[in-house]
Amino acid sequence: MGSYTAPVGFFIALAILAYLGHAELGYHNGQFSPGVYEPYADLRSIPKSGGEVNPVDEGRVVYAQLCSACHQPNGSGNPANGCPPVAGSDWVLEEGPARLIRIVLNGAKGPIMVNGKEWGSPVGMLAFKDALSDEQIAHVITYIRQSPEWKNNAPTVTAEMVKSVREKTSSRGAQWTSDELMKIPTAVE
């Protein structure tokens, strides 16, 4: 068997690995507490839960789960299936949310003008009235109206507004068309 001695480089590498292992245990041990999980370093740094819910952040999650497949995560829409943009859309940024709430409640189909360009599809967008609560609809709409990522900035929509529109349109089963929506005043009474 040979008598080769390893070069200094090996021992340096060895020292680095040993240091990394040591540092990992030294700095990321979460005080060996069963209640400390990444990304928190210790018990004190964990924020208290149960504070105010932030509609934009609640809505972001709903959007990511339900809307992003069609409207795309960046809100740009998808020309391939006629799905219009929501980022910067004149429908979304309209002062009053009455039409917007109706679209999310019952869905919409057929041609639709968004920012001066024709979009839409015969299948269109499906209804979410059964899938989402008033609160969630308010959150997701508030998110698309105020998303900081898209620099949208329109007033907040509340669950009460959604509730009132839901009651008014409760008998309706069909999706909306652009023409029908245009006849409805934008403000929610």
Next chain:
Amino acid sequence: MISTATPSLPKSADIPSLAEVDASFRSVALFFFAKAAFWLIAGAFLLLLASIKLHAPAMMSGAAWLTYGRLAPAGWDILVYGFAGQAGFAVGLWLLARASMQRLQSSLLVLAGGVLWNVGVLAGTIGILAGYSTGRELLEMPAGAMACLVVAAGLIGSAGWITFAARTESQTYPSAWFVLLSLISFVWFGSVALMMYSGEGPRGVMQVLVQRWYANGITSLWLGGIAAATIFHFLPHTLNRPLASRSLALIAFWSLAFFAPWAVTAHGDPFPRWIISVGIAGQFMASIAILAIAMNWWKTAEGSLNALLASPGARLIGLAAVAYVASGALDLLMAFQRFSSWTRFSWMHQGLDWLLVGGAVIAGLFAIIPDVIARSTGQALSPGLVRLHATLTLVGVSLIAVPLVVGGGIQGARLSDPTMPFMDALRASMHLVRLSSLGLVVFLLGQFVFAFALFGVFRSLVAACATTVRTWADPVSKNRTAGVRS
């Protein structure tokens, strides 16, 4: 060198010749390799089916046992237990016996263990395909089948340790240490895991820790130990020069044995932070072993790398060494948060498995198996077929592992953009997955070649046997010959 105290050795008259050591493996080699070759074909076939189903998900979807979620784990378990473990036991015992200059002791134990092992693998495979999988990675086989495997490994392992204890050679070799470690490992990890799962079993994520501890332990020590042993044996042997450093091998051995089994957690796991830190720290420390091993092999081979291309066996051992070190390096990278968040859960996971099990273990074993067969039975595999098999295995394994690792990288890079839809990232890597299915085809073809070559050995053995019987029977009565033969 550490050889100072010499245990009381048997008298020189008891020291067997190398040929006698080899000959003591005859039945073990034939039994283990024939079964292993069968399982390898079966396992590769199931994995190929599973992989094809990724491209044609509705194909053959009518039968429950043919669904991806059953085929893939069954195929992989067969590869690991049916082939790698089984052939690994035989090759390991052979390395051990040669290093100890002692005939295989208690070979009946080994054969009994072999039978039980195959019963376990068969029962386990049927169990998984029939829907009785436990769902725990590498522990999918139902508990009864696992218990068979553990007992069988205990029988085989004790024969190994008995042989080592009866050694007539005072100097021990690194290859022997790694085999001994490997022989203990399966019994240890398997029996503790089974015991912990029995009865009520652990609650919640403790179940995951037990499973990870088992899976990591058997891949890095049981399979990895055998891979390291074959390379530690074969590299100096082929290059015809001594191993560069025994003390480096010693460092590698103890750091592997001590630290590798700690590396069970990964970034992002649902465990308290300190448990993850312990695992990550273990990974850093275990990398010391990989570094020492890589350095030792490199220094041994440096300057005569051409010799690693000279024969089919040498090429396979070259691949095994590269794959072993590469999988160790990827493991180390995974200990870094950045790399882990990027590649975890991607195809790289399968790529890594293939690097270690397909590259380091299977290729390494196949570098030695033809030699073991030829020496222990006196019948060599056809050299042409061995060459063809080596080439197909080499190309097959590389074609499977490399695209999966690269594909995982691509998939991970895409997924690191949160606006990239999940399926688009998957699609962007699917062509590489297709390439790895092709690799599986090549690999499977190679294993048919091996089975065919092995069949050739059996045929000539039977022929030789018949001749012996005839010459023995002849003097008694020429007329009885036909009767004896039939």
Next chain:
Amino acid sequence: MNSTPLLFLGILIALASSWWGVLVAPSLQIGNAPTVFSKETGQHYPANRPGLAQQGAEIYRSEGCNSCHSQLVRPEGFGNDLARGWGKRRTVAQDYLRDNPVLLGSVRIGPDLSNIGYRMGAGDTNAQPVMVAYHLKHLYHPRTVAPGSVMPAYPYLFEKRPIQGSPSASALKLEGAFAPPEGFEVVPTPEATALVAYLLSLRSGVSLAEAPVPPPPTNAVETATSSTNAAPASAPTR
């Protein structure tokens, strides 16, 4: 290395050390963790799964869904599981307390399923039938609802049978190439129904002390500038 018993003992000590550090110590600490009371839901968390969902978990295990799907959400800074909408918070040990086996999974050929019960349905009871129909169709043949999906079809969890009298209420609404031949209908077996009940029970969104549902920054611009944010300084940004 020349004494057999010493070598044996050395290896055993090496192996036992990891057993102690990786299994025994954590088990002493979190092995007996109790369920916790959640003010948010007014119940103990995690609750036992309903019987049907429990049976579904067995199907999930035996069909090997975990070979493609994970059930863990990593925290911010460890991949963007949260940004993908796979959960409101990371998952922690508490979430898995009632699962047996716990199937974290190690590859994601399909999306994470820790919170699939919230996705689309969001806990609204009147959304349940819609969700059930969706999942059943998806299991029967994923491409009915997800074109180009590589997830296997599970037709053997369904029964294709001639329509007797009027069509069954539970028959799947299949169109085009996926529709059964005229006069036939596809109805879910009890296994499929149980599996879907299990999927809908997969929810780990209750805010926990160790993993609060983040009250995240009010908007992205503020995150960049504010240092008094609730999230700790060590939390990496997306």
